[in-house]
Amino acid sequence: MKYFYLLIFLFFPLFSGAQNLQTYVQARLQHPVLNGAWWGGYAAYDNAEIFSVQADARFTPASTLKLLTTAAALEILGPHHRFQTRLYAQHRPDERGVLNGNLYLQGGADPTLGSTRVTGGETWQDVAARWARAVKRAGITRVEGSIIADESAFEGPSIPNKVNWENIGNYYAAPASPLCFNDNSFEIHFKPQPRADKPAEVEKTVPQVPGLTLKSFVTTDGKTKKDNAYAYGAPNQYEMEIYGTIPTNFMGFSIKAALPNPAQFAAEALHNALRAEGIAVGGRPLAEQTAPDYTEMQLLDTYESPELKDIVVIVNKRSFNLYAEMLLRNLALHAGKKGSVQNGLNELYAFLKKNHLADEKTAVLYDGSGLSRDNMLTPKTLVNTLLFMAKSPNFPYYYNSLATPDDRGDLLLLRRFLKPKKKVQEVRVKGGTIDGVKALAGYTHDKDGRIIAFALMANNLASKDEALFRIHEDIIKHLLALPEQTKNNRPF
Incomplete structure (x- = not known):
């Protein structure tokens, strides 16, 4: 059976021009590293879905939750806040x-x-x-x-x-x-x-x-x-x-x-x-x-x-939990309330609802950093937030706070982009890793320069096998290659 999977992974990219990316993603998910695990993913342009796998299911997001906290902080406090x-x-x-x-x-x-x-x-x-x-x-x-x-x-x-x-x-x-x-x-x-x-x-x-x-x-x-x-x-x-x-x-x-x-x-x-x-x-x-x-x-x-814009860089690129938790509490202080975890979460929920990004069913939150396994987000919530920020005046600060695949600050979650090093600057990511959880969300650009937001989330992983990172890398490479390539025009 493992040779069957190997053949799929070796030859499927050659014919992806004749296949829907949705089908490609689902085929990659047959890898043994995901046996017994729970995986969801979603990618979209501003006005069009690209692929969707359990996009409305709730997953533990780990540090990808910081994408919500930093978005709210930039929008509510402003990038130049001190x-x-x-x-x-x-x-x-x-x-x-x-x-x-x-x-x-x-x-x-x-x-x-x-x-x-x-x-x-x-x-x-x-x-x-x-x-x-x-x-x-x-x-x-x-x-x-x-x-x-x-x-x-x-x-x-x-x-x-x-x-x-x-x-x-x-x-x-x-x-x-x-x-x-x-x-x-x-x-x-x-x-x-x-x-x-x-x-x-x-x-x-x-x-x-x-x-x-x-x-x-x-x-x-x-x-x-x-x-x-x-x-x-x-x-x-x-x-x-x-x-x-x-x-x-x-x-x-x-x-x-x-x-x-x-x-x-x-x-x-x-x-x-x-x-x-x-x-x-x-x-x-x-x-x-x-x-x-x-x-x-x-x-x-x-x-x-x-300035806040420089603090957000540390929150996202370095995935620094303390700063994320402090920004959450500052949302409450800005609203005239005491800086408690719950008051901060209430303000974050209000931000998500006001901008039609999530509700209590698609975002179940207990902190602002993602350190708790009890946090739950849907892939679509992450993508909604990313696309919302792509239209914000604060987008340059948000985008530049995310890591490139060669940025050691986010644990080199996409190591193979360096072998060979191609289109690294066309990808911005926020990773999330705690026991049993590996998640990745961010932006790519297609061949025409159009921005794509994506979220890839795995829960209940039984091992630390990095094969999952390779799956995520391959999905992102196919996003970079859109509109769909033909077998004579392989991007990687």
């Missing part, structure tokens, strides 16, 4: 320079605060030093009160409810906070260990996280170069455990984990930066959920993020 974080002094200093009160960091839900992931961003050390200089310029020589991180813009769980336990504690599931700092993550460095099956001892964390204790159950693996270590720790939990394996190494090895309380860490960073400027602080750094009255306070500094 997030602001403000620093206040509770009172003016007295004649000796003493502030008889607190300093407040008002969290403005900037995903990028203290991060250099986005062009124009600054390190957390530079941001903290900037705040300290602002305090010094205000004539403050001593703070009798505390440094308080105001987290009141958000409410509810800092991690979406359906994210699984294995992910919580790791940088890619870092908790959202109105005061994100250093991408809400830190590095765990292990001591060198060149021998396999030995304990991996923690050497240090970068940066140091006050109050954090780590217990490592990690061992070394001499057969792989992959990081298979996972940090386990809930938000606000300062005792973390690490399990799994790391490669044997002579120089040490590091992984990233989630900060237990990013706002607390931001307050501590400012506390240390003030000490470096010779400014003493009487109270200890705190994170609080209740907002003070800022109307009579002295504004010392307003820190602005890079």
Whole structure:
């Protein structure tokens, strides 16, 4: 039977000019990698369907869900939107320079605060030093009160409810906070260990996280170069455990984990930066959920993020979950609501309904990043969103936020486009991969330059066999070759 499948795959493209692309796609789906799995796909021009396979069925989208979140953010907030974080002094200093009160960091839900992931961003050390200089310029020589991180813009769980336990504690599931700092993550460095099956001892964390204790159950693996270590720790939990394996190494090895309380860490960073400027602080750094009255306070500094259009590039090309979750909550803040997961989802649903892209039956959502397996989208919903954005004034920003097949940021999901490298720039993709799920959605252009939107989604996969990627590549190559080629005019 496997030789029959091989013959189909080798010779079917030769005669695709005589066949409907719908038939071609369905033939490719007979591959053994999809045995027992669930696959749906849809491709369309703005005004015409190209092929449809279970296009109205619901699938776990993984990170292709970010296409919806970023579309809504660009349309609602605008591509040039900047997030602001403000620093206040509770009172003016007295004649000796003493502030008889607190300093407040008002969290403005900037995903990028203290991060250099986005062009124009600054390190957390530079941001903290900037705040300290602002305090010094205000004539403050001593703070009798505390440094308080105001987290009141958000409410509810800092991690979406359906994210699984294995992910919580790791940088890619870092908790959202109105005061994100250093991408809400830190590095765990292990001591060198060149021998396999030995304990991996923690050497240090970068940066140091006050109050954090780590217990490592990690061992070394001499057969792989992959990081298979996972940090386990809930938000606000300062005792973390690490399990799994790391490669044997002579120089040490590091992984990233989630900060237990990013706002607390931001307050501590400012506390240390003030000490470096010779400014003493009487109270200890705190994170609080209740907002003070800022109307009579002295504004010392307003820190602005890079523009949203540049943040969206990191969300889609790098598939960065934290930024996606922060954008979801910002949809709620823009609507005058608290920045909770549910309020953000309500605004996303409203955007989808208003523009006739989806309803509760075609989009069942629990987060803004796709990290939960319980999210469900139809292939048609993804394509509807892509086609809607293709007509938007914000389309250039949206289109350029997606990866090309040779962009390592989206895990090189279309590796064979590089062998040989052809028409790479004619394809833009957003991939999605979690256990048992591989999805791909984006744009191609046909031979006449007309734009095509597509979504290819596989669920319940039993293995990590990359044969599915080859199927997806072949479907996209046929889309690139439209109008249909003849057997004497093979595009690849």
